Amino acid sequence: MPDVSQTAPIALLVDVQSGQTLLSQNADRRFIPASITKVMSAYVAFELLAAGKLSLDQEFAMSNEAAESWYRTGSTMFLEPGEPVPVDLLLKGICAVSANDGSIVLAEGAAGSVEAWVAMMNATAQKLGMRSSHFATPNGWPDDGQTFTTARDLEKLAKAMITSHPEYYATYFGQEGLRHNGFAQANHDPISGIIDGADGIKTGYTNQAGHGFLGSAARDGSRLIMVLGGIDTEQRRATIAREFVEWGFAGFERRRMYSTGDQVATARVQNADQSSIPLISEQPINVVMPTDYTGDVTLNVIYEGPLKTPIAQGEKVAELEILVDGLPPARVPLTAGETINRAGTLQRIFNAFQSWIS
Template identity: 45%
Template sequence: MNFAHGASVRIASALLAGLVLASPVRTVAEVSAVSAAESATPTLPPSMDGAPIALMIDLGSGRVLFSREADRRFMPASLTKLMTIYTAFEMLDDGTLQPEQRMPVRDETFREWSGKGSSMFVARGTSVGVDDLLRAIPTVSANDGCVVLAEGAAGSVAKFTDIMNAKAKELGMNDSHFNTPNGWPDEGRTYTSARDLATLAKALITKHPQKYRQYFGLPQFTWNDITQKNRNPILGVVEGADGLKTGFTNEAGYGFVGSAERDGRRLVMVIGGTQSGRERKAIARDFIAWGFDGWRAHQLYGMNQPVAKVAVQGGAERQIELKAERPVFVTVPEGSDPKAHVSVRYQGPALAPIAEGDRVANLVIETADGRKSSVPLVASETVGEANWWQRLRNGLFSLVT
């Protein structure tokens, strides 16, 4: 949706279980919960000393639980494949790609990528379905499958990486560039940051929840009578773990983007530059345990629960109801005061037309320790452009309100 150019940011109160009119309200209301003594940030596990790059975010509150060199650019290796999968998900949504579509294995592709690094072992002269490729890439990190998908979906690797970079720009991944669909070493032309990878993981999970559940978290994958296990170090070990992807090259070291969900609360973590697969495994498991055990999340709103109404300009309706796409939490260290101030911030009035699901505002959560985080609020309904009668009605209302 479009925001009014030059419009001021409006602040609205949002009560714990209530619905409020955002437009005229400029106070920030307090959300009360059981009070407890303030405590420091939970102590990190010792294994975290081995992670030069690390980031953890609670998606339910938007709070960054830990950050170390989150904006430092590094080579992502096979973590690149998350962008390949996201690009394919977007193409499926816009109809330029179909799950049943068959992608040919070109002779040149087979010669270059057969058994090169991690592989799904595609066969020369065959074709592979998009559905199979999307199961293989996150599960067995198929280098060959990425190239087959890129060539089949866009005509060439170069054209596909152009789409990857355009999608990354749309997501605001300003410290990322993709030169390959599989992360094979390319003299540093492919790079990213932990913050960008967390943004990408969030987009995979929240923009494409059904596809995320369908293609991530598979315990194994079989192709050409070869069965390989998922390399995810927390899958099947950590409660609620369901994604996302490991990465390794000699230049990049060992990296991992992981996620787990418990009782509606989802954490996303990124680690990079660890020295061995064994060390990465230990860090990943310790880090996610630290996130769940060292922090407490107090729910403010349920999924799809109304949060606020905001004014609409030029719309068939004068206001639109906003909701949270996911359960919304206040996240604080174990033993800390869970009281928080919340406010709805948006650039307004919002301009019609607005489609259901469009992001309209942010719910800003400020905890007792002064830390701020935010989660998006989306339109719970569609508001079309006003006809002549509705414009007249809106104008008359504006004179008396």
């Protein structure tokens, strides 16, 4: 196991398919994400694109008011005031070269104001269950600690982005860099193009926050998400990130338990014309265990039952708990395998009678 106790004040490594935490240090401690904030801006944009409320060829321009604060301020994609720029290019600037100016132009153009965009960021965070996060800027610029998050919350954000918007994720994250207005810049991502299977996500740095990284890599059908925070140097961040990923793949074996669409179990149903409903895996489920592991693996189906109708097919109604000695418990959602409507009066009377005599 990598020794991050002294070198990475905040560290988290999670296997996406199983939800298992492979390593955790201060994963629930709040910290300043700096430019990792831009991942939330990108996710909000992906959500708008998927909903048809934003298009990649839509063009926005830097206003004179925005230029007063953000013209070539910090990380930049060298936008000029009044220059029409398509959303596609703004996202490339935000995701590849951490463009502060691009983040502001996208926020103002898509939401009407930075304040409205930030409100969308925070609403999205709550929807994703990021209970210990708050955003006050679209780009993570220092704001006296108003923007904060945790490693656990960032892992939720990364997982949602990768699983809900895989095409946008692959298009905009993990790219080598960007050339715009005569300026060529490289991506500072310490693992993409270096570590096999690495494809993002975003670095962050301020004097107050130190060096942080939200990263991901996929190999042989498995994906890891890592979060690092509070590291003292850029080089140390790169070294730890690379070691982290390699250990996450090489130090564990993965056993496929269920494929997408497999029936995992059944759950009892109340007031329906049938007594149970199949529970389906909505994704491949692997159990991750240390290499040469000889301990126990326990799988438990957890739900509040009997389930109440109506239930729609595909609705999340239960969880599969995975227990491996030495690792924290993990849970994977299970969905209803079919639609079940509420039973009629006669059926409910019959069900009650059956329950009584049994």
